[in-house]
Every structure is written in structure tokens, then in C-alpha cells.
Amino acid sequence: MSPLLLGLRTAVGAAPPAGPSPAPAANRLVFPDPSRPMSAFSREHTSVVASEVVGPYTLLRVKRGRLESGIPGQFFMLEAPGRPLPRPMSLCLAPPGELAFLIDPIGPGTRALCALEPGEGVSILGPLGNGYRLDVERPLLVGGGIGVAPLPYLSEALNGPPAVLGFRTATHAEAAELLPGAQVVVDPILVTDAMPAGHDVLACGPEPMLQAVGRLEPAAQLAWEAPMACGYGACYGCAVEIDGEIRRLCVEGPVLEAEAVAA
């Protein structure tokens, strides 16, 4: 995965002043941010209801148990069979009694998750992170590739706003079936070519797409990803630069306001 260093000028969340340390870098540091303890999350050993093929991806449906479905854009850590670390996945759909995750089998952990059979057990921790702000007037959902994952649940919460989805190939574009009514473009046409102006954009996708969307719509809410070991603020593995400060994407994000990403 590519490094994620964001050039955002606007802080996300309240930032207490850094200490009086004389270190040259001290003005870039806010450690920790005590104003943002993680909201309640829980861990449940649940089981797979179904594993459905969606183009090159897999929609993994699990029993919800006592897990909260959370705010759209929040994510869960899914235990990957045989692997030491769980994998972060945003919630795709929350049918009654279930949680569903759209997974791209790109490595050993995601391949193991996609290979799970109905009835097999899986431990899930969540919901984690901040999620999208839903107080928007003219929402437009924008997704690229596997970044379509959080949009179906988000679309439900916003009563089916317009959406633009971009994919590398027609096979990948089969995932658009998860978001009926969305406008679909396939490479070399980009989502930024198809985005109508004047909307409150809520986006998820690869880093170059998010940067391009942020340049067009400085107020856009963008869901980013970074390598994570824990997902709940323990490991500092997902540190990114937010407003010139090193922060944890799992605590401060994954949804960040785009303001002046192009800076």
C-alpha cells in the first residue's frame, strides 16, 4: 500500500496545543488527542451467513450478534483466518441481523476472508473510526473501485442520493449492482469527469482519486485507508499527516474533510 501523507490544511476535530517542548517538530505534534477517546466498540465471535461473488470482489455477510452497525464510513476489524493481524473493512450493508463487507482479495488476509464458507466463525471488532457526517444538504456519493464498499450503507442513511462510480474494467464495474441507480464510468473515463458540480461530496476510493475529488470539491468528505494493525488507536501504525500534524487515521478518520488537499 502506498504511503499516506495528507497535505490538509484544516484540522479534523479539536486540537489541543502541543506541549512546550523545544523540539523543532513540536508544533506538528498533538499527542495524544485526549478529546477523542474512541466511541464504544465491541468484539464478537460471529459466523458467516453467505459469501457472494460481486465481480472480482466478495461480499462477506456475517451474523451481526450484538455488534452495532455504526455510522456509514466507520469500519470493523475482521479476523483473517491464519493471519496474525485483522483487516480493516468499512461496512457495506447492514441487512437485518447481518453485517456485510465488500472485500477485494489483494493479499493473504483478504484472500483468507474471501475463502470463508457459510457457518465458519470469524471475530469482528467495531464499529471503529469516525464515519461520514450526514448533515449534508445536496449529497453526492463518489466511489472508485473497491471504494464503493461503504457507499451502499451510506446511501441508505441518506435516502438514496445520486452517485457516481468509477472502475478499472467492466468486471470491476459489476460491483455497481450494490448501488442501484448510480452512474457508472469505466477507465479511461474518470469519476471526476462525470461529477456534477454543486454537491456535498462524500467519497471513497484510491488515493489519486480522492486527491482529484478534493481539488474539485474542497468541502468533500473523503474516506482514506492506511495499513492498520489494531484499528483502535493502539499501534500508531496508521499515522498520517493531518493539518500538518501526525495523527492516527483510525482515530481521527478514516473520513477527513478535503479542504485544500491540492495544497
Added chain:
Amino acid sequence: MKILNASGCLDALTAPEIARSLDAFVTKTVTPLAREGNEPPRIAEVEHGMLNSIGLANPGIDCFLSINLPRLAELDVPIWVSVGGFEVADYAELCDRLDDLPEVAAIELNVSCPNVDNVPASVGEIVAAARGATRKPLFTKLSPATADVAEVAQAAHRAGTDGLSLVNTILGLALDERTLQPRLSRAAGGFSGPALKPIALAAVHACYAATRLPIVGMGGISSGRDALEFIAAGASSVALGTILFSDPRAPDRVRSELTKELTKFGVDDPDNAIGLSHAEPAPHLAKAERAATVSS
């Protein structure tokens, strides 16, 4: 017998209820000045473990004392502060700043972070300087990546450490499957997780035999059975690291599994299992055994 977290594997202010499930919380290492840490990517999962190169990201001692520590004290769990530096005087300064604070239960001297340059040379010198600056219990955290960890432990012992934390991570490298480039920005990083367990057990076993100091054992512990093995090797407490990333509830689980494991061996109190693996626990005999192992 206490269950702690390994330094850097939990943020008590972000996940207070998990910190409260521990017998003591160990902070991420604090240095004299603020550090951003290394460039991302900072973590990479590998077979049977993970690599990290966080790089001692921390707010520095001033900010730690004014912002973090008062909030940590509100959690009502004993606080161990991990300190790290780049020269001997750093450790003395940090220990001096912590010495009078009632909310600090103990100090862990991180003399073994694999993710920073300029590691100070002499563990004995660092411990002696720290000892001169504080009356707090001092636990010295050692690396297993040394020719004879027991010898380093003895040097720390002579210099006045009250206990040992064994072990820190060991350097490892992972390459991207497509590009063959290092997956961490810093190339190598600290390797932790299940594969570290036998290495850590060997260090605990050797250092217990050589010093009989109290030892916080850590390195790949993920179950009550693992904890029991560390205790039998000589640990008087255990710390959980990588397992916390996948199972934040591991402290409670390991504690209850350990109780069951002890029952299997007819032991009622974990303290009675400390050092059980040592047939001849006298230090001079253990040293002779090590020599025999090397020569055979």
C-alpha cells in the same frame, strides 16, 4: 503475577476500558524531546508476526507530564512510564523528572528500541545513571539480539535495576511481493508476535538463572498457556503486545486461561510457578549449562 501491556501496544487514553483490564499500564516510550516517528508505512504483517517501525513517536517529556500523565492517573490503574533516550544523560533526566510523582508506579528503561539510530552503548551506564536519579522501581527492557543477554542482564543488575523487561522486538525485513522493495519506509522494523516467543523464552530463562531479578516476560504471548511458559521460565509478570491488536480483550482472556492452566499443574497461585522450568536454578549452575550448550 501481573498482566501488563508491552510498551507501545496500547494507548490507555484512547481505549481506557482495555487499560483498566490490565494490572498496570505501560506507556509508549517517552523521550526528552517530541518525536514524530518514522514515515509511513510503519507496519507490515508477515507470516507468524508483524514488523513495526513506529520510531518512538511521542510528545516529549514536557507534554507528557502536563497533558498525558494527569489523564492517565484518572484511569485508576498503576502507571509504568517507559523512557528512552539517545545518551546516558537523557535517561537520568527523564528519571529525575518522574521521581517525585506519586502517579508513577515504576519506570521502564527502553534501552533496546530497534527503530531508532544512535542507540547508546552501555546498558550498565544507563541503568546506573537512572538509578542515581530515581528511587522508583526500575525495569530495564533488553533486546534479545545480543550474543549473551544474560551478561547484559547482569550488568543491569550490578548497576541497580530492580527488574528486567524481556524482550523487545528484534529487527526483521519484509519485501513487497510485486516490487521486491521493503514494505516499511525504514526498510527493517521490529519483529513481534508468535514467532518471537521461543526467542523471548530463552532470554527469560537465561536472565532468571543469571540474576533472579523480577522479570516481566513478553514476546508473542497470546494465551494462558504462553503466559504459564514465561512464568515457568522465570517471569514474575507477563506483558501482552501484538495480541492486543487483534484481541483487545486478551488481558481478561489470558488471565482466565492461565488460571485453568495452573490448575492442570496443581498450582494455585501463579507466583508459585515462577521458575518451575529450572531444574537447577542456582545462577552458577545455569551459567555452566549455557557454556555446555554452546560447546556442544
